[in-house]
Amino acid sequence: MIKFKTTFIAVFILSAILLASCAASSSPAEAVSAYWEAMVAKDKAQLSALSCSDYEAEALTTMESFGAFEPVLSNLECSVLETSGDSATVQCGGTIEVSYGAEVLKIDLSERNYAVEKESGDWRMCGTK
Amino acid sequence: MLKHPILRQTRFILFLSVLLSVFLLSACQSNTTLPAPTVAHQPVDVVEPLTTDPAPIDSETQTPGELPTETLAVTTEVPKPSSTPSPTPTPEDFWQELPVIPTELSDKMREVYQKGIAMGNDPHTFTKLGDCNSMSPDFLHGFGGMYDLGKDYAYLQPAIDYFQKSFRLANQSTNPGTTTSRLLVSLWTNDLCKRDEIMLDCQYRLDNPSIAIIALGTIDAKYHQQDPEAYERNLRIIIESTLERGIVPVLATKADNIEGDNSINATIARLAMEYELPLWNFWKAVQPLENHGLKPDGEHLNSWSGPPATDFSLPISMEYGKEVKNITALQMLNFLMQQLADPAERVSPTPAS
Numbered sequence: 001m002i003k004f005k006t007t008f009i010a011v012f013i014l015s016a017i018l019l020a021s022c023a024a025s026s027s028p029a030e031a032v033s034a035y036w037e038a039m040v041a042k043d044k045a046q047l048s049a050l051s052c053s054d055y056e057a058e059a060l061t062t063m064e065s066f067g068a069f070e071p072v073l074s075n076l077e078c079s080v081l082e083t084s085g086d087s088a089t090v091q092c093g094g095t096i097e098v099s100y101g102a103e104v105l106k107i108d109l110s111e112r113n114y115a116v117e118k119e120s121g122d123w124r125m126c127g128t129k
Numbered sequence: 130m131l132k133h134p135i136l137r138q139t140r141f142i143l144f145l146s147v148l149l150s151v152f153l154l155s156a157c158q159s160n161t162t163l164p165a166p167t168v169a170h171q172p173v174d175v176v177e178p179l180t181t182d183p184a185p186i187d188s189e190t191q192t193p194g195e196l197p198t199e200t201l202a203v204t205t206e207v208p209k210p211s212s213t214p215s216p217t218p219t220p221e222d223f224w225q226e227l228p229v230i231p232t233e234l235s236d237k238m239r240e241v242y243q244k245g246i247a248m249g250n251d252p253h254t255f256t257k258l259g260d261c262n263s264m265s266p267d268f269l270h271g272f273g274g275m276y277d278l279g280k281d282y283a284y285l286q287p288a289i290d291y292f293q294k295s296f297r298l299a300n301q302s303t304n305p306g307t308t309t310s311r312l313l314v315s316l317w318t319n320d321l322c323k324r325d326e327i328m329l330d331c332q333y334r335l336d337n338p339s340i341a342i343i344a345l346g347t348i349d350a351k352y353h354q355q356d357p358e359a360y361e362r363n364l365r366i367i368i369e370s371t372l373e374r375g376i377v378p379v380l381a382t383k384a385d386n387i388e389g390d391n392s393i394n395a396t397i398a399r400l401a402m403e404y405e406l407p408l409w410n411f412w413k414a415v416q417p418l419e420n421h422g423l424k425p426d427g428e429h430l431n432s433w434s435g436p437p438a439t440d441f442s443l444p445i446s447m448e449y450g451k452e453v454k455n456i457t458a459l460q461m462l463n464f465l466m467q468q469l470a471d472p473a474e475r476v477s478p479t480p481a482s
Binding site: 064105127 | 306310325349
């Protein structure tokens with residue numbers, strides 16, 4: 001009977017850990033991080049999946065605006081400023097740099113806060129705030 | 130092989146726990162399919178190193194020696210500069226026969242202009258949308274105070290006077306790498322723009338122009354084969370947004386043929402005709418020039434006098450791309466002033482001597 005209880009507790013703890021890790025990986029901050037990763041990777045499918053429906057078209061046009069150049073994402077770190085139900089505000093540090101010959105254009109991701117909403121159970125980027 | 134019931138129960142629970150773990154892990158993965166944190170490695174074509182053109186002076190920030198680090202995300206054959214004559218025009222090449230400066234302006238554009246003036250647009254202000262070939266100080270900036278029209282172009286002085294306030298306006302819509310799509314998003318705007326304001330809207334709000342010179346396509350051409358529809362789709366949005374504001378869009382063809390089949394210039398000319406817009410056929414203006422007024426990279430315009438490329442005191446100036454771009458743009462502005470401006474507000478242009 002002792003063995004049975006031990007096993008039950010072990011399974012319970014394992015499940016709790018797994019569920020917790022699941023929730024953490026789909027947090028608002030992680031959704032925004034993943035959005036910028038997909039943006040610089042020019043991963044259209046991921047970008048669509050990580051954008052809320054109202055923002056998807058703009059996200060794809062933004063990706064297109066990098067044209068044939070390869071943006072470089074550096075020091076990306078995002079954190080949640082506030083969460084209210086299915087909405088959240090996220091702030092990020094980091095930059096996206098694009099080189100045009102000798103000239104480098106740098107986009108500072110900390111200049112804006114990002115609106116994130118839960119759609120179909122997943123947090124998705126919905127624009128800036 | 131009978132076993133103790135507790136042992137059997139424990140094994141069963143262990144089996145269940147493994148199943149549960151697998152299920153949770155797979156569910157977890159499907160919810161968080163995060164993209165790989167590395168830049169996608171699509172087939173790339175490294176732009177060949179450029180050789181310095183010793184004859185023309187050029188202050189282009191994209192120095193030839195730097196460009197080899199730039200890669201293209203699509204295998205695009207960058208055309209080699211050629212000074213060979215263009216092939217005989219076919220119906221698809223109709224635009225190649227259009228004049229550099231139009232001879233008349235459509236009634237529709239007069240209406241758009243009048244509507245814009247009634248809405249509060251500034252008749253003395255033009256703005257520009259373009260890439261590195263349209264940036265200050267190389268493009269039009271010099272007419273704000275550092276220029277010599279020489280004898281041949283002295284007749285354009287009234288246009289400089291009329292649009293005086295425009296030549297040195299700060300402009301964020303002409304930058305290296307600017308594409309049609311960049312104007313339609315807010316990511317690239319500076320702090321003069323509002324939150325979520327796209328660059329096109331921001332530029333128009335800041336300048337309040339009555340005319341917009343739209344010289345886009347060189348950078349779009351590098352992405353053209355990946356999404357051939359994108360350029361026309363975006364340009365239509367830009368044109369329609371411009372017209373809605375009562376701003377007269379001037380479409381400019383480009384000197385290069387990076388896309389390989391001149392299809393972007395054909396699109397520009399076709400949309401100009403469809404929307405009855407004034408077309409500045411800059412492509413035609415550079416055809417007589419060596420290398421079509423381009424540096425050996427086939428992309429950037431060359432220059433005789435260096436920035437601001439507005440010294441027309443000697444005929445040699447008209448053998449270089451940036452100078453020809455500046456003077457033909459000024460001719461276009463002069464044409465629009467003559468066609469649109471209130472006669473009471475402009476100096477009568479003097480005829481060319």
